Amino acid sequence: MxxxxxxxxxxxxxxxxxxxxxxxxxxxxxxxxxxxxxxxxxxxxxxxxxxxxxxxxxxxxxxxxxxxxxxxxxxxxxxxxxxxxxxxxxxxxxxxxxxxxxxxxxxxxxxxxxxxxxxxxxxxxxxxxxxxxxxxxxxxxxxxxxxxxxxxxxxxxxxxxxxxxxxxxxxxxxxxxxxxxxDRVRRAERLALARDLHDVAAHHLTGLIIQAQVAQLDGAADPAATRAALTGIETAGAGALASLRQVVRLLRDDEPVVTPGSAALAELVDRFPLPGARARLDLPDGPVPAGWPPEVHVGIYRIVQEALSNVARHARDARTVTVTLAHDGRTVRLRVVDDGHPGVSGGRPGHGLLGMRERATGLGGELSAGPGTPNGWTVEVRIPTPVVS
Incomplete structure (x- = not known):
């Protein structure tokens, strides 16, 4: 509408x-x-x-x-x-x-x-x-x-x-x-897109760094593993370049805005850049409604992206990551849970967490993050259910 x-x-x-x-x-x-x-x-x-x-x-x-x-x-x-x-x-x-x-x-x-x-x-x-x-x-x-x-x-x-x-x-x-x-609205949109650019770059570059480290460790002993790691680096680099180009295009007035949906969210989870770990997307209430406003789609997508990047940076021993997105007539609940141990810093604070909280607040909701029981880390977001037009 x-x-x-x-x-x-x-x-x-x-x-x-x-x-x-x-x-x-x-x-x-x-x-x-x-x-x-x-x-x-x-x-x-x-x-x-x-x-x-x-x-x-x-x-x-x-x-x-x-x-x-x-x-x-x-x-x-x-x-x-x-x-x-x-x-x-x-x-x-x-x-x-x-x-x-x-x-x-x-x-x-x-x-x-x-x-x-x-x-x-x-x-x-x-x-x-x-x-x-x-x-x-x-x-x-x-x-x-x-x-x-x-x-x-x-x-x-x-x-x-x-x-x-x-x-x-x-x-x-x-x-x-x-x-x-x-002009004021455009400046606000461009500031938001600048934050998106940070999220995209951090997510993809983290994957590249991890795969490069794997290639260095396994290169001498297993040439096949090296080739596979280099192929993964090439694929991740191409994906990073495409994502960066997409965000930069959004800064131009003549380019359309592409709204991520359930398919893009599933692809994001499938591309989780941590070797040996398995990430899965759980949609207990079905796919994300296409009628949600674009800012809700983009906000959820970016929060999941930053949460996965934080797991890759701070909990490299994680073996499972579960992204759950539930929605009913009143609330959208997003939950990202991993089973790893916190990094040497003892926690996950940083600009990424601040950015996720800012996005959740901007959507009229709230974000909580902290260690799980007995281990791991949990990020949970609750926002009002958007009105489908």
């Missing part, structure tokens, strides 16, 4: 934007048609009438192109409305720029104040403000002559300009906050 919303959102936004632009285009067409009729009814000299009609048409066209060419649309709308004002001032044609041109200008102002650079937004606000003042002056003259049409146009320019600039600035502020939020 989450991914469907992610991909459907942009398409829905594009559809709504297209519908809004189409409705706006219809409105401009109707307004322009009425303006042509009004200009024709006044019977101005044809160059003046043609100039008014062309200015109105061009301003409406600029408004329709405001998304694709915001700066050019703003300049064109402001200049053309100013030209219409000057022509009206010289010819006293009563009503220029046209109301529909004023509306188109205000839409352009709201849009470009939102998207242009700070300097460009200020220039658009000031330039359109000058045009608004000039238009109000023109219509104030017509108001004094008691021309009904002038009152509506004056209100459009006085209130409309304030609304257009305010809306543009408000949406600009909202875009800025949204970018800050996205």
């Amino acid at each position: 989450g991914y469907a919303m992610t991909f459907a959102g942009p398409r829905r936004a594009v559809t709504v934007g297209t519908l809004v632009d189409a409705a706006f285009a219809v409105l401009l067409t109707v307004g322009f048609t009425l303006e042509v009729a009004v200009v024709s009814s006044r019977h101005p000299a044809w160059p003046v009438g043609a100039a008014f009609v062309l200015c109105t048409a061009a301003v409406c066209g600029a408004a329709l192109l405001r998304r694709r060419y915001p700066a050019r649309a703003a300049v064109a709308a402001i200049v053309l409305c100013a030209v219409a004002e000057l022509i009206d001032w010289r010819t006293d044609q009563q009503g220029q720029p046209a109301p529909i041109a004023c509306l188109a200008l205000l839409v352009v102002v709201a849009s470009t104040v939102r998207f242009l650079s700070p300097a460009g937004a200020v220039a658009v606000a000031v330039g359109s403000g000058v045009v608004a003042v000039g238009t109000v002056e023109r219509y104030a003259t017509y108001l004094a002559r008691d021309i009904p049409n002038a009152r509506t146009a004056t209100l459009v320019m006085v209130v409309g300009w304030l609304v257009a600039v305010t809306v543009g600035l408000w949406r600009r502020f909202g875009d800025s906050r949204r970018r800050v939020t996205i």
Whole structure:
């Protein structure tokens, strides 16, 4: 469900934007048609009438192109409305720029104040403000002559300009906050991936070191064992390189996130890098539900990976390791148990344990770790059961 919303959102936004632009285009067409009729009814000299009609048409066209060419649309709308004002001032044609041109200008102002650079937004606000003042002056003259049409146009320019600039600035502020939020989330994701990179490298490099030590011990006495150890080192090295590449790819915006599931968890346990030991995965409640959120899948996978790496580093005499993952309607219980003895440090503390606890806490759960009875080591994680969507 989450991914469907992610991909459907942009398409829905594009559809709504297209519908809004189409409705706006219809409105401009109707307004322009009425303006042509009004200009024709006044019977101005044809160059003046043609100039008014062309200015109105061009301003409406600029408004329709405001998304694709915001700066050019703003300049064109402001200049053309100013030209219409000057022509009206010289010819006293009563009503220029046209109301529909004023509306188109205000839409352009709201849009470009939102998207242009700070300097460009200020220039658009000031330039359109000058045009608004000039238009109000023109219509104030017509108001004094008691021309009904002038009152509506004056209100459009006085209130409309304030609304257009305010809306543009408000949406600009909202875009800025949204970018800050996205950047914060991305930084958090990259920090988490950096921890993943540590886990992946530690897990695979531990296996390589152990197999290299085995090859050194058995090399002189058993060439076949040496070849087998070198083959294992090659396989483990290739797996380490692939895992590191996968984590690095996740740091790039254009790469998809691969969510580990039951199959990946089983493969991880099967690749446990401790010669002579046997690791097994126990799923008493069945496979991991595919509908769990990706962070839960990845968190469980990384905790198991680090726990197995700790066994390989600190309990090399272990012979069995059991990974149990149980889940019901309330709790997910992960348990990693081995039968080895702690290393010379007498315990298993370190960055790995801190990382596992951090992951468990991040999932809303808790982690406990300590020596087993009579020997071995136990790592246990309990987190709330994720809601399957």
